[in-house]
Ligand code: PRT
């Protein structure tokens with residue numbers, strides 16, 4: 001099989017999780033901070049380490065076959081690439097924010113105002129879709145200080161915790177785009193067998209993250225109530241305990257309703273509940 005190239009961020013917010021995802025897929029590679037390219041020893045793949053802004057175009061132009069990058073960067077660079085998989089990390093929202101106490105109530109009030117951003121393409125689309133005419137001031141960094149310096153009335157920037165907005169006296173006003181890291185590929189690449197194999201591995205790692213392996217003990221007479229609760233799996237494994245009238249139940253529980261189910265299991269008399277992470281789930 002011919003080796004493909006995947007581009008990931010060299011350093012920054014997505015680097016560590018992109019590397020961890022590929023390693024969790026069973027790929028063996030050295031991750032030298034100084035190198036721009038590294039080979040995977042046990043899979044036909046080379047990894048390119050790039051600035052995130054360059055990744056979409058490298059993939060569109062076929063210099064890399066695949067890439068891991070924030071949805072916001074793909075939209076901003078307006079490239080024509082294949083979206084292969086949302087990866088569930090690097091989650092953030094591109095928001096319009098205004099100085100605290102501005103008392104804006106409706107986004108139409110942005111008409112005639114100036115908005116500073118590093119994402120002029122996405123912002124312009126949002127303004128056009130909402131029939132707003134505002135002046136976009138494109139700046140490359142520290143967007144959040146621009147209203148304080150009198151450079152703009154509002155900003156449009158990426159927000160995750162909201163701490164940067166707060167510490168600059170700003171408050172979020174409108175959501176423009178929700179983003180997370182995604183796996184992209186050059187057009188037509190999804191039919192490649194190396195890509196199918198990698199996608200299958202990525203999906204099994206993501207699926208495993210969404211679930212926990214749970215083992216518990218319960219009195220046999222209470223078994224029907226907890227079986228009714230554990231509907232997400234085909235059938236849990238039931239093993240008799242040495243103590244008469246008790247069984248151990250092995251099952252998986254989805255992360256999203258984990259605490260609700262654990263509390264319900266306890267209320268039905270489950271004891272000795274052990275929870276373990278799952279590395280992969282092969283569907
Ligand atoms: O060097 P390179 O060009 O590769 O990296 P970069 O500096 O351009 O990007 P980087 O590493 O900061 O972010 C990479 C990607 O992570 C972005 O494109 C987003 O998809 C995603 N991401 C997730 C974020 C954030 N969260 C985030 N909080 N990108 C930036 N921020 C910044 C934001 O710009 C603002 O300055 O963090 C600040 C806001 O954070 P809070 O937590 O205070 O709200």
Ligand code: ZN
Pocket residue numbers: 051052053
């Ligand atoms: Zn960047």
